[in-house]
Amino acid sequence: MTDLRNSLERMRDGFAPPDDAYERLVTRRARRRRGQRLGTAVVALAVAAAGIGVAARAFLGAQEAPRPTSSPTVEPVSPRVAEIVETGWSSAVVHGFGSVWVAEQADDGDGEGALLRMDPATGEIVARVPAESLPGWEWGGGGLAVGNGSVWIAGSIPSPDEATSETAGSDAALFRVDPVANQVVETIPLGGDFAADVAVTADGIWANIFRGQQEAELVRVDPTTLQVVARIPLASSYVRDLLTAGGYVWVQENPVHGSTVGSDSSLEKIDPATNEVVATVDAEAAKFGVFGGDIWALTGKGFVRIDVGSEEPVGDPSPAGDPRFGANLAADSDGLWFTTDNPTQEDGLATISRFLPSTGEVDASVTLPPETQTPIAMAVAGDSLWVVDYDRKLVRIALEPA
């Protein structure tokens, strides 16, 4: 092992890049610039910032100015880390029925575990709901939803016929948790392999599911009969979050090149009246959230509002520091909480901040303590922001009046 470096160097030098690597780079750059001109004000601003963009600036200048999307009166808050609760390997958190619900894996591998029901003020576990499957995302939360009188879990069940299963012997499934009985009362098989996320509207329970390596689809379940009533093919085989805004269902997707998942997220907009994809939004966002009836994209350049009617980005991005990848956006009555790298210290700690759509500014921040690793999911519950930490902890941040 003493010559590990030499061995690594030899191996590294044995990989020859394609002869036309530079030409491919030029092609990719040109393609991206065309995309910028066609539609994304977000990237157009980046190009402008790089000094190339007189035309890009003109394009941006034609955009509608941001409009306030929240109440004009913002309640200033002073976030404070109130307590840290030790848990198992958690992956997602939601708020509903007066409780915080946390998906806790039995270990960090197989998907089984329990849904923890916790007191949102103290973190006390008031019920533990055994679950055959839990959301499987390592980062970014998702896969839990509250609505239609239930808590919903996106996951998978063992395939009844492994020979027909498209990947690892599982079928996508939804699980309905009765918040009165504190137990899983329905399991809804969805086909495919596993469910990525779940969303609830008045007329449907929606899940986006993976089908093998090549396909993904949005599945609609009737909220009364709990039967699958529609299957909507999606453009990409890699799906992530589901959102509901403006009377539509929106699916976050990423492009797939071979076994590589691209970083340029898009949204597909589905009309529940027809169960059809009616628009696609290319936004290059790390995460999307809903606030004030609009969709907000968190991009490398900040927050951008997406008009739910025109599907267009509106206005310039509002700077949001250096967004840290991973954690969900969490909305309170005045804004969207998000995570960044600590702007003042190079200590690797994360800072959680609130973005105000009404002003386009960040008005409150708190840095997580050193005993945490990195936040992976968040939910607002009353006067608290609950943060799932990567390393088996829950952090309650008290949102006290400033």
Add this chain to the structure above:
Amino acid sequence: VKQASLKAEGRATTEPESFVAFFEAHHARLYGTLCLVTTDRAEAEDVMQEAFLKLWERWDRVRAHPDPGGYLYLTAFNLFRSRLRRTTRAARRALTGSPTDPLAEVDARESLAAGLRALTPRQRAAIVLLDLLDFSSEEAGRALGVRPVTVRVLASQGRATLRDTIGRDDD
């Protein structure tokens, strides 16, 4: 110990004349490094291109950077980190041992290749950053988005696995 760190490589080309020259000076080694980390030629090229694109877009500032080569590697590992975080367990399974696994093409007798394949992506990244590119734990932690102690743990776990794998092959 041969000092072939990325920092040394970067400084050797400080203030490059043009982006093309910068690309020519760095792309082959960056590509090889990313092949080690990702075990996938397509992904390695994708990350490499995205990293170069990011620098190209701000080339006026990057060319004045004291260590543009180091900046390039940091950018590439940041991209790698972001991709890791997006990946589901199932997708990760697909990424490991993929049909384009370049380590499998190097030399089947090369026990180090087998050892690297046995590591997790983050363990591979930690070893490459510390043992090939001479990053400190703090620098590697910054690149991978984890605390320095985590880098040390990842590298320690990875080296132990490498020792086991190479030891078995040598028996």
